[in-house]
Each structure stands twice: as C-alpha cells, then as structure tokens.
Amino acid sequence: MTSQLDNSRATLRLFLNNHPEIKYVSPTDPEFSSLKIIYNQSVSVAPMAIVRPQTANDVAALVYFCVGSSIQFTIRSGGNNIYGLSCVQDALMIDLRDINYIEVDQTKSSVTVGGGVIVSNLLRELSKDGLVTPTGALGFLGIVGWSTYGGYGPIMSRYGLGVDNILAAKVVNAKGEVVVANKELLKGIRGAGGALGVIVELTVKVYPLGQVLAGMIIFDSQDITSTYKNFNAGYQALLEDGSVPLELGIYQFIMNAPHGRVFALALIAALGPVMMNTVEPKTIADHIDFIGTQVPQRAYGTCQTVSIRKLNEDATEILGRAFEKMPSSFGTSFGVHELRGLSAAPNSDSVFSSREPHFMLELISLVAKEEEVNESIEWATGLKNELLQMDPKNLLSGTYISVTQPGDVPLSKIYGPGSNFEALLGLKRRYDPQNAFSLAVPRLVEQ
Numbered sequence: 421m422t423s424q425l426d427n428s429r430a431t432l433r434l435f436l437n438n439h440p441e442i443k444y445v446s447p448t449d450p451e452f453s454s455l456k457i458i459y460n461q462s463v464s465v466a467p468m469a470i471v472r473p474q475t476a477n478d479v480a481a482l483v484y485f486c487v488g489s490s491i492q493f494t495i496r497s498g499g500n501n502i503y504g505l506s507c508v509q510d511a512l513m514i515d516l517r518d519i520n521y522i523e524v525d526q527t528k529s530s531v532t533v534g535g536g537v538i539v540s541n542l543l544r545e546l547s548k549d550g551l552v553t554p555t556g557a558l559g560f561l562g563i564v565g566w567s568t569y570g571g572y573g574p575i576m577s578r579y580g581l582g583v584d585n586i587l588a589a590k591v592v593n594a595k596g597e598v599v600v601a602n603k604e605l606l607k608g609i610r611g612a613g614g615a616l617g618v619i620v621e622l623t624v625k626v627y628p629l630g631q632v633l634a635g636m637i638i639f640d641s642q643d644i645t646s647t648y649k650n651f652n653a654g655y656q657a658l659l660e661d662g663s664v665p666l667e668l669g670i671y672q673f674i675m676n677a678p679h680g681r682v683f684a685l686a687l688i689a690a691l692g693p694v695m696m697n698t699v700e701p702k703t704i705a706d707h708i709d710f711i712g713t714q715v716p717q718r719a720y721g722t723c724q725t726v727s728i729r730k731l732n733e734d735a736t737e738i739l740g741r742a743f744e745k746m747p748s749s750f751g752t753s754f755g756v757h758e759l760r761g762l763s764a765a766p767n768s769d770s771v772f773s774s775r776e777p778h779f780m781l782e783l784i785s786l787v788a789k790e791e792e793v794n795e796s797i798e799w800a801t802g803l804k805n806e807l808l809q810m811d812p813k814n815l816l817s818g819t820y821i822s823v824t825q826p827g828d829v830p831l832s833k834i835y836g837p838g839s840n841f842e843a844l845l846g847l848k849r850r851y852d853p854q855n856a857f858s859l860a861v862p863r864l865v866e867q
C-alpha cells in the first residue's frame with residue numbers, strides 16, 4: 421500500500437521535473453545522511469527529502485508547491501537551532517546553504533547576503549575590506565537565523581544586536597511570492613525571523629574595523645567560587661561607575677578545558693589571578709574561529725537559560741557553588757552574554773523584547789558524548805531552578821528565544837512585555853493566515 425509519505429514524494433518529484441535547477445536529495449541518496457545533519461545530534465529524525473534551491477525564485481516555487489500540496493516544510497540554513505527545529509520527521513527540508521552570495525555595497529556601509537550564508541564566511545569576506553558586522557560568537561551559525569531572532573554577540577554593546585543592524589530583507593511569503601519586506605514585515609522579521617516568510621536575502625549594516633584586541637583570559641580557577649564572585653563584584657562596581665567602555669565585549673565562560681574546569685573571558689585581566697592570556701591584535705574573523713575550537717562541533721543535549729538584571733552576590737554565590745559541582749563532560753559549560761549600551765537600547769522597529777541592561781545566562785548541556793547528556797542536563801536544571809528562586813526583582817520575565825527550550829517559557833513572555841507579542845500575532849494573521857510557516861521558529865499558532 422502506498423503511504424501518504426510516498427505520495428508526497430511522488431508529487432514532489434513531479435514538481436521537480438519542471439524545476440531541474442533545484443537539487444533533490446532523497447533518503448536513498450548517499451549524501452542524504454550527511455546533508456540532514458544538524459548541530460543537535462540528540463534530534464534523530466529523518467526529513468521526507470532535502471531540496472536545495474539555488475535562487476530566491478526556486479524558494480518561491482517550492483513554498484507555492486508545498487502550500488498547494490499540503491506538504492509541511494522546514495527551513496535549514498546553518499542547522500544550529502539548539503533544539504533541532506530545522507529538521508522535522510517526514511517534513512521536507514528546504515536547505516538554503518547554496519544561496520550563499522555576499523555583496524558589499526559600493527559605499528561600504530552595508531552588505532547583502534543570501535539566506536544560507538554563515539557567520540565565518542561573511543566575516544572573512546568583510547575583513548578583506550577592513551569591515552565588520554555584529555555576529556554570533558561562533559563561525560558556523562547562519563547569519564539570518566542568528567540575527568533575526570535577536571542576535572547576541574561580542575561587539576553588540578557598541579553596534580547593537582543582530583536585529584538592530586538589519587536594513588532590508590527579501591522574503592518569500594506564504595503565497596510563494598518574492599517580496600521586499602515593508603516596514604511592518606521588517607519589524608516582525610527583526611525578532612521573529614522566519615515565522616512570517618522565508619528570508620532569502622538580508623541586508624545589514626557594516627562598520628570599518630580592521631583589527632581588534634581579542635582573545636581569551638583564563639583565570640586561576642582552583643577556588644572557582646571565590647574567583648567568580650570576586651571578578652563579578654569588581655566588574656559590577658566598574659559597570660556602576662560607568663567605566664566599562666562599550667567597545668569592550670566580554671563573554672564569561674565556565675568550561676571544561678583539557679587541564680580542568682576554568683573560568684574564562686575576554687579582557688579585564690586585573691580583576692582576578694590570571695593563568696593564561698591570549699589577548700592580542702587580530703581580526704574578529706580570527707577570534708571567532710578560535711572560539712569555535714573551544715566547543716563541540718556537533719553535540720547532544722540542550723541549553724537552558726535565565727536572564728537576570730545583575731550578577732550580584734546572590735547570583736554569583738549560587739553560580740559559584742554550581743560550578744564546583746559542574747560535570748566534567750566536554751561541552752557542559754556556562755556562558756554569559758551581557759546586554760548593555762546599544763544592545764540594551766529600545767528599538768521600536770523590532771519585536772525583540774528584553775530591552776534593558778541584563779545578563780543572559782546560558783546553562784549549556786551540549787556535550788560531545790551522548791552518554792554524558794543526562795548528568796549535564798540534571799546539573800543545569802538544578803542550577804536553573806535555584807536561579808529562579810532568587811529575588812524576583814532580579815529576574816527578567818522574558819528569555820532569549822534562541823536558547824529557550826520550546827514550551828519552557830510562553831511566547832507571550834518572550835515577546836512581552838509591551839505590545840510586541842500582540843503585534844507579532846497581528847502580523848502572523850496578516851502575512852501567514854493559513855500558517856504556511858507552521859514549523860518555523862517561533863511556532864506562533866501552537867500557543
């Protein structure tokens with residue numbers, strides 16, 4: 421008997437007969453298993469097939485076809501949604517990786533990228549012109565997926581979040597048309613990414629910046645609680661008297677290094693006993709490639725998050741104690757992105773919320789070995805629960821969607837406070853009333 425899935429595949433093949441330029445990879449093709457790989461190895465599902473459009477028009481034809489044939493699809497760019505949402509069992513995976521052009525405008529004030537471009541390729545291309553744009557901390561992230569859901573990264577205090585740097589987008593809408601996003605659609609894209617359409621092209625701001633001082637400082641971590649508490653007491657004091665320049669990007673990171681668990685960050689060496697310091701002049705592209713060597717390239721597990729206003733004594737006490745018990749698996753780690761300066765400034769042209777100075781804590785259980793996942797998640801969940809018991813005045817109600825486990829925090833909180841969530845629901849009703857993009861992040865209609 422022919423299954424629904426076989427029927428869908430047969431319909432797809434008929435459609436592709438008229439679109440030979442779109443590459444088709446079926447589950448029986450040798451490259452299928454490598455092409456379906458995403459960052460999170462715990463998500464072991466098989467899409468119905470993979471299609472690799474070459475142009476915006478190919479994507480438009482695919483969306484038109486899928487909607488007309490009631491075939492569910494996901495969009496895959498960098499493949500780094502932490503919860504594996506770009507690969508869904510039996511859904512068609514539309515893989516944008518071949519739409520990877522990068523064009524710097526003549527005035528060198530913006531760059532236009534195809535929907536499948538990744539961070540490292542963009543930074544390398546920009547560095548040829550002595551330019552930079554804000555990106556995430558790792559080179560393999562998709563630039564569209566990173567920037568359109570918020571976009572936290574090393575130079576955001578000075579230049580803003582990813583969403584703040586988006587100037588324009590070309591989108592395939594729910595009718596399967598390629599359109600230039602108007603002001604209201606752009607507002608939705610700046611925070612809700614692909615929920616309203618497939619972003620086949622994005623134009624973002626760029627800045628002249630050749631080399632920076634960048635690297636990693638590792639503190640003596642034998643007494644990790646004291647080191648961590650002392651650092652943050654000193655850092656908080658510097659923040660409060662306004663002496664931390666916006667040009668300084670710090671990512672606090674507790675990780676299992678070859679010589680044991682350590683507290684690491686970029687710069688401010690004077691606030692703790694330093695064991696290793698690799699800070700030197702380099703390009704941001706080189707720095708990001710180096711950071712990529714410190715994390716598993718593919719991982720099992722998940723990531724949880726809590727956003728807090730201050731890394732005060734209460735918080736650092738809880739954290740310091742948790743670091744002492746942190747499992748030693750490669751990939752179990754803890755990271756802090758700090759929103760201040762431009763990244764914390766309100767932006768009414770975006771539905772991204774949480775616009776106030778704060779620390780976004782990442783409780784990372786993305787480990788290299790599957791058998792080490794449970795212990796890592798147990799540790800991170802315990803830490804999260806303890807953090808949530810802190811003074812409620814120190815807790816933000818919303819969290820960052822890209823590191824929030826689906827279902828953990830309601831979307832109304834993530835896109836609140838204010839009217840951003842209502843605005844987003846209104847945009848969804850207007851631009852995707854039939855929920856063609858039902859499997860996109862965020863899944864708005866399942867609320």
Ligand SMILES: Cc1cc2nc3c(=O)[nH]c(=O)nc-3n(C[C@H](O)[C@H](O)[C@H](O)COP(=O)(O)OP(=O)(O)OC[C@H]3O[C@@H](n4cnc5c(N)ncnc54)[C@H](O)[C@@H]3O)c2cc1C
Binds near residue numbers: 558560562563615
């Ligand atoms: C190891 C690791 C480190 C990370 N570090 C950071 C960081 O430093 N800062 C930060 O802010 N985030 C970070 N993230 C989160 C990451 O930025 C988001 O998960 C992002 O959405 C990944 O985009 P992608 O294209 O790589 O992933 P994908 O899995 O390909 O895409 C995720 C989803 O985004 C949507 N999407 C992606 N591209 C498009 C498009 N062109 N059109 C329409 N929809 C699209 C789709 O719904 C897709 O399912 C990190 C994630 C991982 C795994």
